[in-house]
Amino acid sequence: MVYVSLRGVPGHGALGYWLIPEVHRRGLDTEAVTLTSNWVPRETEVYRIVAYVEPHNSASIALLRRCGFTEEGLLRSYLKFDDGVFDAVCFSLLETDLD
Numbered sequence: 001m002v003y004v005s006l007r008g009v010p011g012h013g014a015l016g017y018w019l020i021p022e023v024h025r026r027g028l029d030t031e032a033v034t035l036t037s038n039w040v041p042r043e044t045e046v047y048r049i050v051a052y053v054e055p056h057n058s059a060s061i062a063l064l065r066r067c068g069f070t071e072e073g074l075l076r077s078y079l080k081f082d083d084g085v086f087d088a089v090c091f092s093l094l095e096t097d098l099d
Contacts, residue, residue, distance in 0.1 A: 002036045004049060013046040015093075033067045041095035048095070052079060052088040064091045068098075 004013040015037060019029050040046050051069060053060040065071075069091035078088040 002032045004036060004040050004046065006046070007050075011045055011047045013040060013044075013049045015049050015051040029063055030066050033063060037067055037069070037093050038098060041093075041098060046095075049093045051091045053091065054079065054086055055089050061089065061091075067093070069093045070097070 001019075002015070002017040004015055006012070007014055015033070017029065017033055037049055040049060049069075051060075051064055052075070053064065055074065061071075070093070072090040072092050075088045075090055077085045079086045
């Protein structure tokens with residue numbers, strides 16, 4: 001599943017994705033994220049897509065890099081889940097990155 005949710009700032013979207021374990025290592029994640037992140041800026045008013053990943057999630061970091069996202073930096077104590085608050089690495093893809 002891949003989705004882009006609208007952010008509080010007009011033109012900004014947040015990317016989210018996950019894959020069921022049975023289909024890991026088939027390239028479906030790369031294909032789905034690439035298709036979505038290339039379609040959204042071209043066909044909607046969204047010109048900036050961000051994704052937030054925990055620093056130890058090397059698979060998601062590699063996926064975002066493969067899909068053309070740029071690492072912007074570490075956001076300390078950014079992600080809040082039931083089991084705590086965690087740092088996040090911020091990645092972005094701009095409409096101009098697609099040219």
